[in-house]
Amino acid sequence: MMNTTDTNSKVKVRVPATSANLGAGFDVFGLALDCLYDEVYMELTTGKSIEILGVEGYDVPEEPSENCAAVAASKVFEMKGYAHGAKMWMRKCIRPKSGLGSSAASSVGGALAASKLLGGLSYEDILLCAGEGERVSSMSAHLDNVAPALLGGFTIIRSYSPLDIVRLEAFSSMGIVVVLPEVEVSTKEARAILPESAPVKDVVRNAGNASAFVAGFIREDIALMGRAMVDAIFEKAREPLMPWLSDIRKVAIGAGASGLSLSGSGPSVIALFDKREHRGKEISKAITEAFLENGIDSEGFICSVGRGAMEISEGAVI
Amino acid sequence: MMNTTDTNSKVKVRVPATSANLGAGFDVFGLALDCLYDEVYMELTTGKSIEILGVEGYDVPEEPSENCAAVAASKVFEMKGYAHGAKMWMRKCIRPKSGLGSSAASSVGGALAASKLLGGLSYEDILLCAGEGERVSSMSAHLDNVAPALLGGFTIIRSYSPLDIVRLEAFSSMGIVVVLPEVEVSTKEARAILPESAPVKDVVRNAGNASAFVAGFIREDIALMGRAMVDAIFEKAREPLMPWLSDIRKVAIGAGASGLSLSGSGPSVIALFDKREHRGKEISKAITEAFLENGIDSEGFICSVGRGAMEISEGAVI
Numbered sequence: 001m002m003n004t005t006d007t008n009s010k011v012k013v014r015v016p017a018t019s020a021n022l023g024a025g026f027d028v029f030g031l032a033l034d035c036l037y038d039e040v041y042m043e044l045t046t047g048k049s050i051e052i053l054g055v056e057g058y059d060v061p062e063e064p065s066e067n068c069a070a071v072a073a074s075k076v077f078e079m080k081g082y083a084h085g086a087k088m089w090m091r092k093c094i095r096p097k098s099g100l101g102s103s104a105a106s107s108v109g110g111a112l113a114a115s116k117l118l119g120g121l122s123y124e125d126i127l128l129c130a131g132e133g134e135r136v137s138s139m140s141a142h143l144d145n146v147a148p149a150l151l152g153g154f155t156i157i158r159s160y161s162p163l164d165i166v167r168l169e170a171f172s173s174m175g176i177v178v179v180l181p182e183v184e185v186s187t188k189e190a191r192a193i194l195p196e197s198a199p200v201k202d203v204v205r206n207a208g209n210a211s212a213f214v215a216g217f218i219r220e221d222i223a224l225m226g227r228a229m230v231d232a233i234f235e236k237a238r239e240p241l242m243p244w245l246s247d248i249r250k251v252a253i254g255a256g257a258s259g260l261s262l263s264g265s266g267p268s269v270i271a272l273f274d275k276r277e278h279r280g281k282e283i284s285k286a287i288t289e290a291f292l293e294n295g296i297d298s299e300g301f302i303c304s305v306g307r308g309a310m311e312i313s314e315g316a317v318i
Numbered sequence: 319m320m321n322t323t324d325t326n327s328k329v330k331v332r333v334p335a336t337s338a339n340l341g342a343g344f345d346v347f348g349l350a351l352d353c354l355y356d357e358v359y360m361e362l363t364t365g366k367s368i369e370i371l372g373v374e375g376y377d378v379p380e381e382p383s384e385n386c387a388a389v390a391a392s393k394v395f396e397m398k399g400y401a402h403g404a405k406m407w408m409r410k411c412i413r414p415k416s417g418l419g420s421s422a423a424s425s426v427g428g429a430l431a432a433s434k435l436l437g438g439l440s441y442e443d444i445l446l447c448a449g450e451g452e453r454v455s456s457m458s459a460h461l462d463n464v465a466p467a468l469l470g471g472f473t474i475i476r477s478y479s480p481l482d483i484v485r486l487e488a489f490s491s492m493g494i495v496v497v498l499p500e501v502e503v504s505t506k507e508a509r510a511i512l513p514e515s516a517p518v519k520d521v522v523r524n525a526g527n528a529s530a531f532v533a534g535f536i537r538e539d540i541a542l543m544g545r546a547m548v549d550a551i552f553e554k555a556r557e558p559l560m561p562w563l564s565d566i567r568k569v570a571i572g573a574g575a576s577g578l579s580l581s582g583s584g585p586s587v588i589a590l591f592d593k594r595e596h597r598g599k600e601i602s603k604a605i606t607e608a609f610l611e612n613g614i615d616s617e618g619f620i621c622s623v624g625r626g627a628m629e630i631s632e633g634a635v636i
Contacts, residue, residue, distance in 0.1 A: 028526040123430065158521070158530035159547055166533045166542065197515040205477070207528040208346040208520065214478035214529045215484045218536040224484065228476055233521065 007204055010043040011116045015109045015309040017094045018065055018101030019263040019270045020144040023229035024209035030148035030155045031188045033178060034306035036100065039091040040069050040109030047085030050074055057092035069110030072133030076114035098180050099264035104145030107133025112150065112309050124163055126150060139188060145264065152308030154217055170305030171220040175275040179287045180268045181298035187240050190265030194237050202232040212279060226258025242266050244294040248287055255279065255286035266284045328361040329434045333427045333627040335412045336419035337496065337581040338462040339587045341547035342527035348466035348473045351496060351535035352624035354418065357409040358387050358427030362435055365403030368392055375410035386421045387428030390629065392449030394432035397443060416498050417586035422463030425451025430468065430627050442481055444468060457506060470626030472535055488623030489538040493593040497605045498586045503559050508583030512555050520550040540592045544576025553580055562586050562612040566605055571595065573604035
């Protein structure tokens with residue numbers, strides 16, 4: 001059936017870091033970034049299971065049942081009725097638990113690589129398999145990072161059942177500063193601190209801000225997007241875990257950002273700015289200095305909205 | 319100071335019906351309709367207060383302190399420091415408590431007429447004065463109908479404080495069917511039945527639908543807008559007051575509508591359709607027939623997104 005020695009028996013894919021939530025779009029918005037990537041190399045074997053032969057970069061579990069990429073790939077194998085195995089290498093450049101979609105990138109990498117090897121999966125099926133990889137790291141199959149990691153651009157998850165995702169193209173003047181501080185906030189902990197319900201006035205505020213963010217995105221109005229990067233419910237609940245957040249926001253806006261929010265559940269932050277104003281370096285510097293004043297080292301990235309996951313030239317990563 | 323005999327001493331304005339909420343945009347979205355209007359004629363006098371000399375059409379309070387238009391106008395007078403009075407006539411073509419922004423239209427009519435007579439109010443101030451008129455009928459100064467009634471098109475209230483309203487232009491293929499049933503649901507009652515808080519999963523669903531609705535609006539994707547006209551929180555809470563709602567929705571979609579929601583707090587419903595499919599009459603007929611099966615007479619209007627309030631040729635209405 002499957003010839004593991006033909007040219008489709010090995011593949012390498014590259015998947016971008018992503019930023020979810022962006023203020024009011026909790027569990028809904030996701031943005032692909034063009035600054036950091038994970039890579040997954042996969043080769044079909046005549047074995048019975050998926051083996052991970054190596055991980056370069058950040059440390060992640062190499063036991064296949066605990067590895068997002070391997071779990072996502074095995075879901076693709078299951079869906080395609082493929083009874084053999086594969087060997088995998090990974091390059092992890094996106095720090096786990098950074099709020100930059102590290103597990104989503106690995107999950108999409110595993111699912112997309114497996115899909116390219118076995119052929120014929122729809123984007124929707126790849127998303128669902130990647131979601132199963134995501135479940136390994138965060139206990140739930142959220143797609144808010146998975147969708148932009150696969151599709152690129154800005155994604156809106158309108159509905160999970162039926163799955164309905166809106167993808168919008170980026171515009172050229174949209175500048176992004178992402179700053180990753182040297183602190184760890186686990187996705188699980190950041191989820192556990194969330195309320196189970198929200199007051200109606202905050203529901204209305206969030207719907208207004210989420211809607212206005214989308215209007216700003218399509219109108220290429222970065223000032224409006226920045227004003228709308230406000231979350232009255234979830235980010236507010238997480239502030240005790242990241243007490244520096246309001247300081248950082250103030251400093252970023254003072255340096256020229258139109259707005260700032262946590263990236264996903266943090267600790268990374270994402271700020272938007274108008275590239276035509278050329279203030280990306282200034283904003284990044286202001287944020288890293290403000291982190292330092294809070295006793296935290298951090299690394300800043302000036303980037304743009306990214307493309308989605310893609311196959312890159314073959315060959316082992318390592 | 320003010321010469322009540324000059325050409326600016328009288329004015330007539332026409333204000334459109336509006337539809338708020340549109341599913342997930344509770345207290346956030348508003349749409350101007352081009353099918354029904356209220357008119358306000360106003361003339362400055364040397365008196366001390368606002369007098370209502372007549373109301374044509376639907377019955378509304380003629381006591382100035384209970385009349386939305388007069389209250390809104392008096393707020394404008396107050397803001398401008400105008401110590402004299404005015405006489406007013408109104409033509410009420412929008413049924414009160416219909417869910418079609420009847421009180422908002424009168425409020426905007428009063429505020430805009432007064433502003434045109436005294437000159438120089440910003441749109442924001444006119445909105446705030448009209449909001450005070452709205453408060454008379456619904457106990458709160460919501461702007462979700464007031465904003466589109468004044469500005470036209472589709473409006474998103476991002477924030478009340480500071481006031482931040484996004485206005486989007488309509489697109490030509492967007493068809494609207496509004497059906498007004500012969501039942502009454504008071505705005506107060508429809509508000510009283512609302513929950514005080516909402517589960518997080520519904521908050522996420524609403525943010526996803528509201529965001530997708532905006533994306534659909536700007537992309538001119540009526541099918542997406544229809545799918546996104548879903549409200550897991552507020553409309554669901556109101557269904558006991560309007561138990562026919564799910565029937566009506568099903569029938570409308572069966573007849574070619576892309577989606578349907580309550581208009582405001584009901585009882586009117588609003589359905590969207592693609593004008594290029596020419597199914598407006600069919601949808602309107604299907605909805606009115608479905609109301610009749612529920613024992614309710616109703617009137618259907620096939621319309622488009624409307625312009626905002628405007629001054630029309632002078633002269634008394636009556």
